[in-house]
Amino acid sequence: MTAIPSRATPPAPVAGTDPRFEPNLARRKLAGTLFLGLAVFAIGIALLVLVLLLFDVLTRGLPYLDWDFITGVPSRRPANAGIMPAILGSLYIGVITAVITFPVGVAAAVYLEEYAPRSRVTRLLRTNMSNLAGVPSIIYGVFGLALFVRALSLGYTLISGALTLSLLILPVVIIASMEAIRAVPDSQREGALALGATRWQMVRTAVIPAAAPGIMTGIILSMARAIGETAPLILVGAVTFVTYPPNPFDGGYTVLPIQIFQWASRPQEAFQAIAAAAIIVLLVLLLILNALALLVRARLSRHLQW
Numbered sequence: 001m002t003a004i005p006s007r008a009t010p011p012a013p014v015a016g017t018d019p020r021f022e023p024n025l026a027r028r029k030l031a032g033t034l035f036l037g038l039a040v041f042a043i044g045i046a047l048l049v050l051v052l053l054l055f056d057v058l059t060r061g062l063p064y065l066d067w068d069f070i071t072g073v074p075s076r077r078p079a080n081a082g083i084m085p086a087i088l089g090s091l092y093i094g095v096i097t098a099v100i101t102f103p104v105g106v107a108a109a110v111y112l113e114e115y116a117p118r119s120r121v122t123r124l125l126r127t128n129m130s131n132l133a134g135v136p137s138i139i140y141g142v143f144g145l146a147l148f149v150r151a152l153s154l155g156y157t158l159i160s161g162a163l164t165l166s167l168l169i170l171p172v173v174i175i176a177s178m179e180a181i182r183a184v185p186d187s188q189r190e191g192a193l194a195l196g197a198t199r200w201q202m203v204r205t206a207v208i209p210a211a212a213p214g215i216m217t218g219i220i221l222s223m224a225r226a227i228g229e230t231a232p233l234i235l236v237g238a239v240t241f242v243t244y245p246p247n248p249f250d251g252g253y254t255v256l257p258i259q260i261f262q263w264a265s266r267p268q269e270a271f272q273a274i275a276a277a278a279i280i281v282l283l284v285l286l287l288i289l290n291a292l293a294l295l296v297r298a299r300l301s302r303h304l305q306w
Helices: 022-064 067-071 084-115 120-133 137-151 158-182 186-194 199-227 231-235 256-264 269-305
Strands: none
Touching: 022 269, 067 084, 067 269, 084 120, 084 158, 084 199, 084 256, 084 269, 120 158, 137 158, 137 231, 158 199, 158 231, 186 199, 199 269, 256 269
């Protein structure tokens, strides 16, 4: 009796061993390697430029950075110039801007994410909020001049400058807070509601604590932008030469970026050097504020984990 040959189906070829796949695989690997090299090169160029700028600022500004420079007042003689009024102006305007902006921004984000209905109006508000975040700062300066200085008769005061900066960074705070609230899992909301919590209790005890690290990230970014702004403040009363501590309700104040711009625009080498020293102070101030915000974020994250 003749044996019938087996008609079992042969195993399918493995994609990695099929010669038809080898050219495409090699090309994809080459493209990935080239992209990785370009990305590393771009990061290297950016870091190199940053290091060179910091080196130039430090070498020119450190010899002029002393306690007399920090506690002194501006002067037409570089050897006697100081930045205390500018430091106080930056701190005052930063604190007032934070007190005005962050409660309003977080409350608006909570309303848009947790209470507002999903309608065309809500979508329009979110779209406009994203557009406002990209508006040039000088536009906010013109708006602040028309609204706070003239319409509300607040004058060229530090309060007008703080309100203008609040409008400038408010879209950033709202957008970052909305993204942080949206990232909270729905299970936390459902769990709070299942335990009998009202909507406000659910938002206050479950959503906001979970979203706090992301909200703090938005606050860090917005405050860094506010403290470094110059153009809006020039339009609402900031001046370049102030020799007395600022008064929030009286005219005549300055901030560090404006003082730096005023010294850097002069042709004398000594003024260029004290401008570099003021840049160092501004960088240290930003690092301190960011470190405090990061510390608060870390504590909130650790408390959430417990």
